[in-house]
Amino acid sequence: MAKKVVQILEKKPLEELEGVQSKQKLRVCAYCRVSTDSEEQKESYANQLDHYTNLIQNNPNWEFVDIYADEGISGTSDKKRIQFKQMIEDAKAGKIDMILTKSISRFSRNTVVLLENARELKNLGIAIVFEKENINTLEASGEVLLTILSSIAQDESRNISENSRWGIVKGFRDGKVYCNTTRFLGYDKDENGELVINEKEAEIVKRIYREYLEGKSTQAIAKGLMADGIKTVAGNEKWWDSTVTGILTNEKYYGALLQQKTITVDYLTKKRVKNDGQATQYFIEENHEPIIPKEVFEQVQSEKKRRAKLKGYKEENAHRYSSKYPFSGKLVCMCCGNTLKRRIWNSNNISRKVVWQCKTYIAAGKQGCDAKAVDEAVLMEAFVRVFNRMKEDKDQFVQTMNRNIEKVLMKNADKTKIQKIDKKIEELKQEYKGLVQLNLKGEMDAEIYQEEQVRIGDQLEQLREQKHEIQVSKESKEQYKKRVQEIMNVFKQKEGLLEQFDDGIFNALVEKIEILSPTHFVFVLKNGVRVEEKI
Known part of the structure; x- marks a missing residue:
């Protein structure tokens, strides 16, 4: 050689x-x-x-x-x-x-x-x-x-602020409440610093939760509050939909308190971001008297996720969520994949009829899609029949859902995988620091330094991607389990069979309806279970 x-x-x-x-x-x-x-x-x-x-x-x-x-x-x-x-x-x-x-x-x-x-x-x-x-x-x-x-x-920055930070953390651990009520609708503080309900403002909070579960959008709720002359907690006449969203997602309204929701990620700029697990949080159940039952709060969060998913379709297929009608955004044409739009036939006479038509058909006629209109009354009847059939055969239905949960849990080895990835990431970070120190001392060849720098950087990127994929998978499993529990709760709470269409129960159970024909549908529940129905 x-x-x-x-x-x-x-x-x-x-x-x-x-x-x-x-x-x-x-x-x-x-x-x-x-x-x-x-x-x-x-x-x-x-x-x-x-x-x-x-x-x-x-x-x-x-x-x-x-x-x-x-x-x-x-x-x-x-x-x-x-x-x-x-x-x-x-x-x-x-x-x-x-x-x-x-x-x-x-x-x-x-x-x-x-x-x-x-x-x-x-x-x-x-x-x-x-x-x-x-x-x-x-x-x-x-x-x-x-x-x-x-x-x-x-x-260095931590050392400067350690004393004050330690005091705040100790307060968190001792259950001390750090909560500003000057811009917090529904609550005041008493002489002891405890949260107490402001009855007048609490009625506004209840209204917002109720209307959201009835199907209204945050924009529609905001418009309604302004139309009724109701002011915000800051005394403004203008209500923003983001303000309504903030109220709908605030755990304090069901009596809980989550402290350290945001953290400082850059000790130089003092930039704060949402704390998604990067630092310890302090969650206090039953911290104060609730305005909204916990069950209602959880229903709202589930409904928010459903609507968000529909909004996600908007860019690709022009799907969107509308709050006016229970079937809005939930009917999918199986001929072309578009959603259906509510229309009224013969609106000025006794033959008035509410139907849902494919948006592609409305825009381009039969050349675009030849799907026929669906009678709204038929859809309502179909849902009543589906619900009652599941209710009558509840035991079998619950067993099916439990089996699905077991299948999901069988795959759950996520925690151990994440721990191994975190350990490897930390090892690479330490190796990176040692590499830089050697370079600063002039003890490493420049070319080798560059090669090692690229190698470690690539490995870190791959590990972070793997961790992200596992976390997304884990979150999906947790969401599935939660959806199954929500569906089971609906069946437990509803005594007897449905005699007529109930939009509240419909919204709680159904993710979408696949329209095969004007009398043939597939109801897709929020846990993924598919129920076929022919009228």
């Missing part, structure tokens, strides 16, 4: 760096700093000034802006670094495209300050180039560095 020949490809000299902006000339400055007043440091300081002045002025692609220099000042804080602050202000003002500096420690020893400035300037398209580490903050390797340093910065 021939002797291996190793070719060393040196990093590009700083003179060849031109940033990422496609300008004729980059406006470049440099930042220099020494932290003591010793003669040796002063000489180093002067050398830095000469080095960067010559470097910038001798590069034909660069335009010299200035040399910003602070002498005899620590880099742990920028309060006394006048030149540093001036440089950042000039950069934000659009006077600088690139900042050169000898090393990370010369720029700032405070990782929080470093990250704040690097990220802010990056968003403006301004690069910081650290010569010693060969890092450009606008490049991918620079982002890796920021990611690693971010964890350090978070620790």
